[in-house]
Amino acid sequence: AQKVTQAQTEISVVEKEDVTLDCVYETRDTTYYLFWYKQPPSGELVFLIRRNSFDEQNEISGRYSWNFQKSTSSFNFTITASQVVDSAVYFCALSEATGNQFYFGTGTSLTVIP
Amino acid sequence: KAGVTQTPRYLIKTRGQQVTLSCSPISGHRSVSWYQQTPGQGLQFLFEYFSETQRNKGNFPGRFSGRQFSNSRSEMNVSTLELGDSALYLCASSLASATNEKLFFGSGTQLSVL
Numbered sequence: 001a002q003k004v005t006q007a008q009t010e011i012s013v014v015e016k017e018d019v020t021l022d023c024v025y026e027t028r029d030t031t032y033y034l035f036w037y038k039q040p041p042s043g044e045l046v047f048l049i050r051r052n053s054f055d056e057q058n059e060i061s062g063r064y065s066w067n068f069q070k071s072t073s074s075f076n077f078t079i080t081a082s083q084v085v086d087s088a089v090y091f092c093a094l095s096e097a098t099g100n101q102f103y104f105g106t107g108t109s110l111t112v113i114p
Numbered sequence: 115k116a117g118v119t120q121t122p123r124y125l126i127k128t129r130g131q132q133v134t135l136s137c138s139p140i141s142g143h144r145s146v147s148w149y150q151q152t153p154g155q156g157l158q159f160l161f162e163y164f165s166e167t168q169r170n171k172g173n174f175p176g177r178f179s180g181r182q183f184s185n186s187r188s189e190m191n192v193s194t195l196e197l198g199d200s201a202l203y204l205c206a207s208s209l210a211s212a213t214n215e216k217l218f219f220g221s222g223t224q225l226s227v228l
Binding site for chain 2: 033035037042043044045046047050052091093095096097100101102103104105106107
């Protein structure tokens, strides 16, 4: 069965603090894809990153970084030096090789306090 | 390039009625997916259309249906509305030259069933 767990429902940090959003997934497939999306108050989900199961390299994009560990089935997302504009709900998602269906976690609501 | 456009933005219906939601994908995108987002269940996959054919379907009752036109625009229909159908309905498009590509989301249609 496929499942994505984001145990942190809500997180509040003070501006400029670093914050890590956790994501744990379950799948029986050996080929799969992991995603992170950001949903600001406007409602539209914004794509942040896509990673396939064969690429365990960590990735950094500006203040964002992602840590993919197959051994623990985790794909965590870190925001460095958080800003108020980072306040949003963040979703982790899994897609298997067959089909284009995405399984989303329940999201983590991040509030960055100025 | 215009993004994914969903209309209407808000809808209020009463139980037993039916509703049709519309989605125009990004130009050139051939795959359109629909997701239901509720506070309790998060984002759940409804179905995906590619080249006017339903390619994947989630675990929703037959009251939920959709279609895709030759220009890739898609509609979703919910018949015999129930209170539990109140949700944000999100449409997403992708190029779909392969599966598991990143999805581009619209801002959604907020449906309230009274």
